[in-house]
Amino acid sequence: MNLTLKVWRQKNTNDKGKFETYKAENISPDMSFLEMFDVVNERLIVEGKEPIAFDHDCREGICGSCSMYINGRPHGPNNGVTTCQLHMRSFKDGDIIVVEPWRSAAFPVIKDLAVDRSSFDRIQAAGGFVSVNTGNAQDANNLPIPKNDADESFAAAACIGCGACVAACKNSSAMLFVGAKVTQFALLPQGKPEATQRVLAMVNQMDAEGFGSCTNTGACSAECPKEISLSVIARMNREYLSAQLFAE
Template structure:
């Protein structure tokens, strides 16, 4: 397919603010290149809207290279669209066909209120992190990098959990709007390392408490979060969090 010959119909969620009830609006996206990213397609549509004197569609984006986790778009029934292991900026228009109708919604969760259109407030994740997603250290000179030896397997497993970018796709994909994959990744990345083990008990108790207070749903192990995670965080982390929590509660 050559440059600039895709024509698409977009059904996009429009919502003025947190308190207004939103609705869908239909837009035509004309002259779209299959090589554009999904966000670039929105840029083109918005440029057209601005030139016509209409209000553009609000959407979140920052790095556009798959690591910021801002692009909270639920596209045709799936977070970040029809491909696995990617964010919206890594989704290209060649994944769609000319003439397609694409439905774009924001993340739907009580804990992620819509700020405007496709932009949601994910500060509930920040509050969960503030409740325990850290390691306490005394300030001073940086210590020698290798004075605590860590088995390679543990380092790798912790790193895989730490790959979580906090985008909220797990919450968006879950039928219960549960944040267990996110919280478990953050609990795991620290609990697996010697530096994080010291505060592991309090960490898991406090982070789960905050998660519950934010109004996220409960996990029913459907596995949709793992399937939709752009960083392919494993369900093993949820089992690890369950273990940590059970151990911390009973001892």
């Protein structure tokens, strides 16, 4: 396959940045999108040019590192996948592909397509944990948990913190991410004692980081590689409002 890439190049956070056009030639349709970028970068290095910076780590869809806003959608045209799970067979020979970094005030560009997602870490550090060490594993039936709660909590815990929700949202809202983190703990007995402080602290931090508010377009959930449901946002709203209204 031969493709034309229009890639956002930005030297550092303060640089204005601009699109550059690159040719990606002799690309196998079985390559992942990141492998295609590796091929382009190798050629750039041989030519003595600066390779394109992009985030990647596990390359199997579980670390949440790879980002890239491809042809107007986070992680490209397919649903429920990260960029490393996107293969070139999803494109046609001769396609022009526009690649941009996640764009959000809370995700400043570090270089080219790599953005600083430490705002997510700070939200997580504000309350996304259980304070007390749990000690040794208990007997399996010590804490009965309804199957539905366990399933829903597990589905929320599948969030890999990639930031596609923020990238997809027209308001750069982080509510799907925060909602998933809140939901994951709120449904389990281990998370309940700190549920009130947790939701207040995480939402406060989310607002302080400069994310927008939610219009319930559902774009976040549609673009989430882990297909996290919009219902986690409703749960977060419920937890937050009842914490504000009723917690003493």
